Amino acid sequence: MDYKALIEEKDGLRLTGVKNFHPRHVFECGQAFRWDRLDDDGEHYRGIVAGKVLEVKREGEDLFLRHATREDFDQGLRRYFDFGRAYTPLKKRLAQDPCLKEAVKEGWGIRILQQDPFETLISFILSSNNGIPKIRQGIRAISARYGRLISGEGDYAFPTPEELSRATMEELYGLGVGYRAKYIHGATAQVCEAQRLKKESQKRSLTAEEEEAAALDLEELEKLSTEECYERLQKFVGVGPKVADCVMLFSLGKTGAFPVDVWMKKAMDYFYQVEGKSLPRIREAGQERFGTLAGFAQQYLFFYAREKKIRIE
DNA sequence: ATCCAGGAGCAAT
């Protein structure tokens, strides 16, 4: 366990004796897009989780979750922050690898968040060939237009599939998400159709074609093996290898996923001399080397690569 | 101006 005790206070929840958690490492390793830094040293963030505004602040050995209750923690935040997992043994195993030892030292406070699958799906569809500030802006715009108002300060929850399905492609295009508008529109329709067919299947048997569409239900995807889940996710429009890996790792608990983007390509080349290899080959190399810990290895390497701005000639 | 960003779809091979 990476914390000792929970203490309820008037305006939040305090975790004491917290290990392996640094807000900057958790929120700026490219896995989540709805957290804003409130201080200079990256110990205090404000974000939106499960339709509620939350502040996270590191105070020495404590982690203070403002606006959270013990019920919020038991119901979702514990899982969201991956507090069911002890990171010390995991980091020790990865640090056997001399290259990762350096990366783990740099991003010692990283944890892999378990986020909402639909929000993660749409967020990473938006991420393709896009910059992080622009991704954040797009998610904010989508939430403000289609999500529920959740505070008096203009905070909006990410829309449910039902809510986002009311968006037209033209409206989405107008939010500045570029050519990804049709992907977001299409993938949302696929999610809604899968949900509809799942209910329908309780009343009657589905045709083969309907079965295939129903298989895209996000709750069903979580039950699949890593490779089956990987293949299935890529049936969503706008979802290829990279986005599928991100959705698996950041929302479906598949720790063996190994998202490979331009930064990972640089990092794998820098550390493991895989230059010239195609993206699928680099993914294979990562999974071969790190197995079920591939996702963690990837996050430490990604954070290190961006932090050090490593360049390959 | 050209290049790049947590890439994917599509056609051609």
Place this chain on the structure above:
DNA sequence: ATTGCTCATGGA
């Protein structure tokens, strides 16, 4: 199964 081109958008 793999490679090359194209796809909006804004910042460097």
